Amino acid sequence: MRSTPHRALGAGAVTVATLAALFLPGTTATAQPAEAPDAAACTPAQVVTNGGFESGTSPWTTSASTVITSRSGQTAHTGSSYAWLDGVGSTHTDTLTQSVTIPSGCGTATLSFWLHIDTTETTSSVAYDKLTAKIGSTTLATYSNLDKNTGYVQKSLDVSSFAGQTVNLSFTGTEDSSLSTSFVLDDIALDASGGTTPPADSTRTPAAPSYTVNLSSDTSGTVWTGHESVTFTNASATALGEVYLRLWDNYHGTCDAMPIRVSNVTGGTAGALSVACTALKIDLPSPLAQGQSTTIGFDLGITVPSGADRFGHDGAFSFLGNALPVLGIRDSAGWHLDPYTNNGESFYSLAADFKVTLDHPSTLLVPATGTSTDTPGSSGRTVTTATATKVRDFAWAAGPFTKISGTSAAGVPVNVYSVSGISSSSAQSMLSTAKTAVDAHAGRFGAYPYGELDAVIDNNYWFGGMEYPGFVLDLVSTTALTHEIGHQWWYGIVGDDEYTSPWLDEAFTDYATDLALGKTGSNCWSGVSWASSAEKITNSMAYWDAHSSRYSTVVYGYGKCALHDLRRVLGDTAMAKLLKDYATAHWYGVSTTAEFKAAAQAATSTDLTSFWTQHRIEG
Numbered sequence: 001m002r003s004t005p006h007r008a009l010g011a012g013a014v015t016v017a018t019l020a021a022l023f024l025p026g027t028t029a030t031a032q033p034a035e036a037p038d039a040a041a042c043t044p045a046q047v048v049t050n051g052g053f054e055s056g057t058s059p060w061t062t063s064a065s066t067v068i069t070s071r072s073g074q075t076a077h078t079g080s081s082y083a084w085l086d087g088v089g090s091t092h093t094d095t096l097t098q099s100v101t102i103p104s105g106c107g108t109a110t111l112s113f114w115l116h117i118d119t120t121e122t123t124s125s126v127a128y129d130k131l132t133a134k135i136g137s138t139t140l141a142t143y144s145n146l147d148k149n150t151g152y153v154q155k156s157l158d159v160s161s162f163a164g165q166t167v168n169l170s171f172t173g174t175e176d177s178s179l180s181t182s183f184v185l186d187d188i189a190l191d192a193s194g195g196t197t198p199p200a201d202s203t204r205t206p207a208a209p210s211y212t213v214n215l216s217s218d219t220s221g222t223v224w225t226g227h228e229s230v231t232f233t234n235a236s237a238t239a240l241g242e243v244y245l246r247l248w249d250n251y252h253g254t255c256d257a258m259p260i261r262v263s264n265v266t267g268g269t270a271g272a273l274s275v276a277c278t279a280l281k282i283d284l285p286s287p288l289a290q291g292q293s294t295t296i297g298f299d300l301g302i303t304v305p306s307g308a309d310r311f312g313h314d315g316a317f318s319f320l321g322n323a324l325p326v327l328g329i330r331d332s333a334g335w336h337l338d339p340y341t342n343n344g345e346s347f348y349s350l351a352a353d354f355k356v357t358l359d360h361p362s363t364l365l366v367p368a369t370g371t372s373t374d375t376p377g378s379s380g381r382t383v384t385t386a387t388a389t390k391v392r393d394f395a396w397a398a399g400p401f402t403k404i405s406g407t408s409a410a411g412v413p414v415n416v417y418s419v420s421g422i423s424s425s426s427a428q429s430m431l432s433t434a435k436t437a438v439d440a441h442a443g444r445f446g447a448y449p450y451g452e453l454d455a456v457i458d459n460n461y462w463f464g465g466m467e468y469p470g471f472v473l474d475l476v477s478t479t480a481l482t483h484e485i486g487h488q489w490w491y492g493i494v495g496d497d498e499y500t501s502p503w504l505d506e507a508f509t510d511y512a513t514d515l516a517l518g519k520t521g522s523n524c525w526s527g528v529s530w531a532s533s534a535e536k537i538t539n540s541m542a543y544w545d546a547h548s549s550r551y552s553t554v555v556y557g558y559g560k561c562a563l564h565d566l567r568r569v570l571g572d573t574a575m576a577k578l579l580k581d582y583a584t585a586h587w588y589g590v591s592t593t594a595e596f597k598a599a600a601q602a603a604t605s606t607d608l609t610s611f612w613t614q615h616r617i618e619g
Contacts, residue, residue, distance in 0.1 A: 001344060001466050044193040047100045051188035053081035063095040077114040077152045077186035085173030086129060087182030097170040104164030106192040111140065111159050113188040114152040119145040119181040129181035130174050135159055136167040138276040138339060142256050145181040152186065158272035161279060161337040163192065202332040204590065206243055207235035209327050209352035216359040221318045221398030222304040229297035232327060239287035244328035244335055245280040249311045251340035259303045262325060267296035279328065279337045308460035310473060317399030317419045317458065321468055322347065324394050338499040341541045343548050345498035351390040351588040358384045358396065365403055367417045368396035369471045371451035388450065390588045391469035392495055397456045402427065408435040410442060413452040422457050426476045430457055437482040440516040444576065445489045445583040455481060467491060479513065486512040494583050495590045499541045504591050507537065507559025514560060521564030528558050536616040537562060538593055562615040569611060570604050578603045593619030
C-alpha cells in the first residue's frame with residue numbers, strides 16, 4: 001500500500017513520488033496488540049469487577065457521578081444499584097468504562113450484561129439515540145431507541161479474540177437534541193474459560209484452500225449477491241474443530257449494518273461474529289484430522305459503500321478489495337484474528353485457488369485477480385469468469401472504465417483501467433510503467449506467475465495505491481505503481497503476516513521499487529532519527545496504529561534504508577542472490593523476520609548481530 005498525506009491536506013497536496021508509505025486519517029482503529037491469543041493454559045475467570053454496581057463506583061470510570069446510581073426512575077436487575085446512561089432528552093453523552101484483563105489461552109470469552117431501554121421517541125425506523133458497547137477500539141454492538149423493551153434483556157457478545165489482552169470495556173450512550181432515551185445496564189460480566197489446545201506443531205492450517213464463487217451484481221455494480229464455497233485440508237497434526245472466515249470489509253460498516261453478509265452456512269455451523277464482526281467462527285460437524293479435507297459453503301451478500309476506497313465506490317466505479325470472505329490461519333500461536341487496520345494491512349492468508357464468476361451488466365467492465373474471460377449472459381449482461389492459482393486473496397472492480405492493454409517485453413499481458421477524468425496520455429504512461437515494472441521485479445525475484453496484470457487508476461484514492469494478486473489500485477504515479485506491482489512478490493508470492501510484521505512486505509517492496517527506478521539509497525540511513533526506544537522497524541500494526549504518524553517513516557523509509565545498508569555489507573551481487581534465493585525458497589509460502597535474518601547471515605561471513613541491533617530489526 002502506498003502513502004498519501006492525511007485527508008486534511010487535500011487531494012492537491014498529494015506528491016506520491018516523494019512518499020514511501022501510507023499516512024491515514026485519524027479514524028484508524030487502534031490499541032489492539034499484534035499477537036493472536038496466546039496458547040498458554042487458560043485460567044478460567046470472571047474479570048469484570050463490581051459488575052452489579054453494588055460496591056459503589058470503583059473501578060468504573062464514568063462521565064458523571066450520576067451514571068452509577070440507585071435513584072428512583074429506573075430499577076436494578078438485581079440488588080439496588082445500576083448504571084443509567086442518558087435519559088436527559090437533550091444532546092447528551094454518558095460513558096461507563098473499566099479496564100479488564102482477559103486471561104491468555106482461553107478458547108472462550110463472553111461479555112454479558114442486562115440491558116433495559118425505554119424511550120419517548122415515537123419513530124419505528126430512525127435510531128436517534130444510541131448505546132455503543134466497545135472493547136478496546138472495537139465496537140462490539142450498538143443499540144438504540146429502536147430496541148426499547150419493557151424489562152431487562154440479557155446480551156451476550158463473543159470477545160474470545162481478546163484473550164491475553166488488557167483492554168478497556170466501555171459503554172457510551174448518546175442522545176440527540178430532543179426526546180429522551182434511557183440505557184440502563186446491570187450485572188455486567190466477562191467470563192473466560194475453555195483452554196486452547198496449542199497445535200502440536202507450527203503448521204499453518206487450514207491449508208490448500210480452493211474457493212468457488214458465483215455472484216451477480218445490480219445495475220450499478222455496487223450490490224453483489226450469490227454463493228461462495230471453499231474446500232480445504234487440515235495440514236496440522238492437531239485436529240481442526242472449527243475455522244474462521246475473515247469478513248474484512250465489515251470494518252467499513254457496523255455490526256448492525258454489515259456490508260459483508262454471510263448466511264445459510266453448509267458444511268458447518270455458524271457461530272458468533274467477533275472482532276467487530278470481521279471474524280465468523282464456523283464449527284465443523286466433527287474434528288478434521290491431519291490430511292483430511294472438507295468443504296463449507298454459504299450465501300454471500302456484498303454492498304459497496306460510497307467512497308474512493310479499497311472497498312468503496314467512486315461514483316460509477318466500484319472497487320472490491322478484501323470483499324470475499326477468506327479463511328483465517330491457525331498455527332502454533334493459535335488462531336490469528338487480528339483487527340482490521342486502515343493504517344496499513346491486517347491480512348494474513350495462505351496461497352489459494354480461486355474460480356470466481358461475476359454476472360454483471362455489459363456496460364460495466366470488471367477487472368479482477370487472475371485471468372478473465374467474458375461470455376454473454378442474459379439480456380444486456382456479461383459473465384466474467386476469473387481463475388487464479390496460488391493467490392492470497394481475490395479482488396475486482398466494476399464500472400464504465402476505459403481500458404487499454406499491452407504486453408511487457410517478457411510476455412506479461414497488462415491491462416490499465418481508468419476512471420473518467422484520467423487522460424489518455426496518463427493511462428498510456430501507466431501502461432508503460434506497469435510493463436517496465438513487472439519485468440524489472442521479475443528479473444530480480446523470479447518470473448511473474450499470475451497470468452495477466454490489471455491496474456485500476458483513479459486519482460481520488462485517498463490511500464494512494466493498494467495491492468492484490470494480479471490486481472492493483474493506484475493513482476497516476478510512476479513510483480506508486482512500481483511499488484504496488486512490487487507487492488506481487490513481497491506479499492503476493494512471498495507471503496507474510498501483514499499485521500504482525502508489516503516491514504516484511506512494505507520495506508522489501510519499497511527497496512525493490514528503489515532498485516527498479518535506479519535509486520541506490522545512498523546515505524539514507526544517515527537520516528534516521530528514532531522517536532523513542534520502543535520504535536523499531538519490526539513493530540506490529542498494533543504499535544503503528546497507536547503511532548500512525550511514524551508508520552511510513554519507519555516501516556517504509558527506515559526499512560528500505562536498512563536493506564540498502566545490508567546490501568552494502570553483503571555486496572551487490574550477494575544481496576541480489578540472497579533476495580532471489582529467499583523468494584524462491586518461500587515461493588507461495590510465508591516469510592518471517594527470523595527466517596530472513598537467518599538467510600542473510602548465511603549469505604555472509606560477517607557477524608550481523610550488531611547490524612540487526614543498530615537497525616532495530618528484531619525477531
